[in-house]
Amino acid sequence: MKILLIEDDIKISSFIEKGLKEHGFIVDCCDDGNQGYLMVFEPGYDLIILDIMLPGKDGLSILRSLRENKHTVPVILLTARSTVNERIEGLNMGADDYLCKPFYIGELIARITAITRRASGSALNLLNFENLTMNLVTREVKLNNSMIDLTNREFNLLEFLMRQPGRVLTRTQILEQVWGYGFDPLTNIVDVYIRRLRNKLNNSPKGPEIMTVRGVGYRLKKKKDEN
Amino acid sequence: MFRLKTSVITVMIAGFILIFFGGYLLLIIHIIIMDVFNTSILDYLLEYKKTLLLSIPIALLSLAIGGWLIALRLLKPINVICQIAENITVRDLSQRIPGVDSENELSRLVQVINNMLDRLEKSFNQASRFTADAAHELQTPLTILQGVLDNAIQQAIQDDQETQLLVTLSEEVQRLKAIVRKLLILAQADAGQLNLRLEHVNLSELVTLTIEDAQVMAPYLRVHHEIMPNVMVMADIDLFNLVIQNLATNAIKYNIENGLIDCKLTVENSCALFSISNTGIPILNKDQKNIFNRFFRVSGSHSKRIHGAGLGLSLAHEIVFAHQGDLMISESSDELTTFLLKVPCISYAKERSENKFPIK
Numbered sequence: 335m336k337i338l339l340i341e342d343d344i345k346i347s348s349f350i351e352k353g354l355k356e357h358g359f360i361v362d363c364c365d366d367g368n369q370g371y372l373m374v375f376e377p378g379y380d381l382i383i384l385d386i387m388l389p390g391k392d393g394l395s396i397l398r399s400l401r402e403n404k405h406t407v408p409v410i411l412l413t414a415r416s417t418v419n420e421r422i423e424g425l426n427m428g429a430d431d432y433l434c435k436p437f438y439i440g441e442l443i444a445r446i447t448a449i450t451r452r453a454s455g456s457a458l459n460l461l462n463f464e465n466l467t468m469n470l471v472t473r474e475v476k477l478n479n480s481m482i483d484l485t486n487r488e489f490n491l492l493e494f495l496m497r498q499p500g501r502v503l504t505r506t507q508i509l510e511q512v513w514g515y516g517f518d519p520l521t522n523i524v525d526v527y528i529r530r531l532r533n534k535l536n537n538s539p540k541g542p543e544i545m546t547v548r549g550v551g552y553r554l555k556k557k558k559d560e561n
Numbered sequence: 562m563f564r565l566k567t568s569v570i571t572v573m574i575a576g577f578i579l580i581f582f583g584g585y586l587l588l589i590i591h592i593i594i595m596d597v598f599n600t601s602i603l604d605y606l607l608e609y610k611k612t613l614l615l616s617i618p619i620a621l622l623s624l625a626i627g628g629w630l631i632a633l634r635l636l637k638p639i640n641v642i643c644q645i646a647e648n649i650t651v652r653d654l655s656q657r658i659p660g661v662d663s664e665n666e667l668s669r670l671v672q673v674i675n676n677m678l679d680r681l682e683k684s685f686n687q688a689s690r691f692t693a694d695a696a697h698e699l700q701t702p703l704t705i706l707q708g709v710l711d712n713a714i715q716q717a718i719q720d721d722q723e724t725q726l727l728v729t730l731s732e733e734v735q736r737l738k739a740i741v742r743k744l745l746i747l748a749q750a751d752a753g754q755l756n757l758r759l760e761h762v763n764l765s766e767l768v769t770l771t772i773e774d775a776q777v778m779a780p781y782l783r784v785h786h787e788i789m790p791n792v793m794v795m796a797d798i799d800l801f802n803l804v805i806q807n808l809a810t811n812a813i814k815y816n817i818e819n820g821l822i823d824c825k826l827t828v829e830n831s832c833a834l835f836s837i838s839n840t841g842i843p844i845l846n847k848d849q850k851n852i853f854n855r856f857f858r859v860s861g862s863h864s865k866r867i868h869g870a871g872l873g874l875s876l877a878h879e880i881v882f883a884h885q886g887d888l889m890i891s892e893s894s895d896e897l898t899t900f901l902l903k904v905p906c907i908s909y910a911k912e913r914s915e916n917k918f919p920i921k
Contacts, residue, residue, distance in 0.1 A: 343701060349708035356715070360769040377569055436704035437740055439711055486766070502715055504728060506735040513774070515803045526777045548719045550728050 336360045336378055337449065340370035340393070341412065346435075350383070367391035374400050379407055381446060382495075386413040386424070394427060401428040408449045410442070422500035428529040438507060440498040447497070461496045464556055465541040468496055477541060482534050487512075491527050495544065495554040504551040528552055573628045577621055588613070638667050646674070648891070653753070654682040684703060692748035706734050743872050744801070747855070750879040757797040757883060758894050764792045764833055767802060768826050771809045779813045786824040792833050794907045800880045804888075805835070807873040808900055812839035815898070823897070832904035836891065838899040849890050853878040 341347040343364050351361045359382060362379075364370045367390030374396060376524055381512035382400075397409055408430040421432050429443045430452075450467045452458060461468040467476045473489055484492065494512050495503070504522045514521070532544050543557040587609055646660050657678060658671050681715050710731040717724040749755045765788050772786050794801075812822045821841035844852060851857045856871040881888040886904030893899070 343705070345705045346701070346708065349712050350704065352712055353715075354709070356712075387831070414697055414704075435700050436707045439708060485773060486770055504714060504731055506732045507711075510735055513632075514799060516804065521778050523774060523778050545718075549718070549721075549725055550717055551713060 335380045336362070338364065338370075338373060338379045339363050339380045339383045340364045340367070340373070340388065340396070341383070342366065342388050343385075344394050346359065350442065354443070354446075357443050367393070367396065367454070367546065367560065371399070374407070375403070375405065380450065381408045382412070383442070386411055388411065394424060397424070397427050397429060408453060410445060410449070412437075434495075440501045440503065440507075441511070442502075444497040449486050450497060463496050463499050463542050466496070466535070468493060477535060484531075484534065488527060488531050488534070492531055495552070499542075499554045501536070502547050502551055502553045518523060563713045570628075573624055577622050582742065587617075593631050625729055638671075642671065642674070650770070654678065654685055669910075674824075686752075686870050689748050692744055692751075696741050696745035696748060703734060703738055703741065707731070707738070710734060728755065740872070746876060747879060748749075749870070750883060755879065755883045757800065759795045759797060762794055762796040762798050762801060764794050764796075764801075764835070764904075764906075765790050765826060767798070767805055768824065768835060771805045772824055775809045775813060779816070779822075780819050781818065782797050782813065782822055783814055784822045784824070788824065788826045789828060789909060790842070792826055793907045794833050794884075794904050795907060796884055796904070797880075802900070804877040804880050808902070811900075814838050815841045817841050821897075828906050828909045833904050833908055833909075835902040836899055836900075838892070838897040840896065841898060843893040843895055844890060844898055849893065854889065855886070 337359050339350055339354075339361055340345055341350065341363070344365060347363050351363055354361045354432065362373070364373050367388035369390070370384075370388065370433075371391045372440040372555075384393045388396075393411060393413075397411070397554060400407070401410070404486065409428070410431045410433060411429045412433050413422045413424075414435045424432055430449050433442060433445065438499060446508075459469055461470065465478050468489075469475075470493070473486075475484055491508070491512050501534065504537065508524045528544055533541060535544065540557055542554055545553045545555050547553055565675065568594075588606075642658050645656060649656050650814065657734050658676050706829070710727055713727050714724070714731065717727055722743075768788055772784060772788075775782075776784050809822075818840045819839075823838040825834070827838045833919065855875045857875070858871040879887050881902060881904065884904050887904065888902050891899045891901040
């Protein structure tokens with residue numbers, strides 16, 4: 335999958351590029367609005383990540399002319415400003431998603447995956463990892479086709495892990511993204527919930543495992559074959 | 562205002578004395594004239610005396626009414642100034658006092674007040690703009706820090722010393738992010754521009770989730786709860802989540818060992834009422850006024866090493882205020898400290914239905 339990244343801050347674009355390349359995407363970078371304006375019309379990009387504040391043409395006007403010319407390539411907007419108006423304006427103009435800085439690469443990848451799933455027409459309400467299936471609408475989780483009973487919070491946590499399989503997620507990152515900013519980062523709440531979730535997922539010999547990365551955090555991965 | 566009234570009354574009394582004694586002075590002069598010249602002026606003077614005595618009360622009365630009217634007229638612009646000045650608050654500094662028609666001391670006063678308001682508004686806007694700008698400017702370096710650290714952590718080796726360093730750094734970045742975000746919300750609230758992404762929020766679910774968390778975070782506390790199901794409010798779910806979590810965290814942080822937390826969610830007069838009580842040291846009356854102020858922390862909480870910046874409650878208060886609600890301390894005794902949150906409710910389930918998300 336080929337992605338065009340238009341972001342004027344080279345440090346930001348370099349870590350995004352690195353993160354996306356590690357995930358197997360092909361990434362082209364551009365740090366100028368005027369040049370970016372020309373590049374978005376080039377064929378071959380499956381998705382465009384667009385910063386709103388750019389030297390030269392700004393992100394919103396690039397998006398506008400893209401949509402006026404009937405280009406339907408998916409666009410994710412990036413911005414440091416989190417005012418509602420800008421968000422709504424961007425989405426009204428035809429952006430597919432919107433991400434406020436500072437964001438995690440994992441979050442960006444999860445959004446890209448969601449958009450490509452939407453574009454490919456696959457079921458949006460189902461998340462799969464190995465033999466684990468999650469229905470986001472009915473809020474049912476099945477492991478090997480048998481239902482697992484999760485509390486609301488456990489469900490949210492598992493959903494977060496399943497959206498970014500394989501990535502190492504730190505405790506603070508999990509706390510911030512599943513719980514929000516309201517809690518003290520010093521609590522052990524994440525560890526307690528991970529333990530609970532693990533107990534509920536553990537009865538299958540194969541399938542997913544929430545691995546502890548000691549001193550760092552957690553990672554959802556395929557259970558290793560013990561034999 | 563009081564002084565002006567007094568001076569008008571003084572003028573009236575002076576006028577009264579002048580007329581009263583003035584009349585008699587005139588009379589005496591005429592009597593002397595009559596004695597000396599012994600003319601038939603006497604009849605005329607008697608007539609004159611009668612007229613004079615009659616005219617005095619009339620003159621007095623008209624003087625009194627006139628004085629009163631003048632006082633009222635003088636005071637009217639002052640009343641207007643007072644009313645407008647009362648309505649000028651931090652949330653709307655753009656109001657000005659309309660000019661007084663005539664060129665006098667009052668119009669100068671109005672001018673002076675308006676100039677003062679201009680300067681106030683300017684410096685206030687500068688201050689809140691600065692906070693907003695600073696928060697925005699901080700977001701770019703934070704994005705870079707977080708991104709680079711996140712990438713490094715993905716490649717980290719378990720139990721390595723360097724990995725520990727990365728994790729510590731990333732935790733601190735997260736803390737900075739949280740503070741910047743909170744400051745930004747406060748700056749927006751100050752400028753009266755707290756943008757709410759309003760949607761239908763099931764407050765019961767939000768509260769239930771937080772109670773579930775509280776039980777996990779503090780298993781040593783007894784948690785009682787009585788939550789009316791499906792209480793719906795119009796709210797910004799992210800911000801409201803922050804409020805509920807903040808109240809719950811406080812109830813845990815400032816609790817005693819083996820203490821109690823009591824949560825209630827009810828609906829009264831189409832207002833959702835959420836109260837959360839905890840055992841612990843009561844909040845003194847003098848502190849109750851300040852507890853919603855920024856960076857305020859009850860004395861002793863620094864020394865007890867309770868973690869926090871003192872932003873949470875002021876933020877919660879601003880958020881609730883922006884939702885046309887109210888947040889207050891409803892009780893603080895030796896047994897319990899209770900925070901009460903009131904917010905307009907759109908609908909609720911009258912009958913107790915089975916809880917969809919049971920607390921385990």
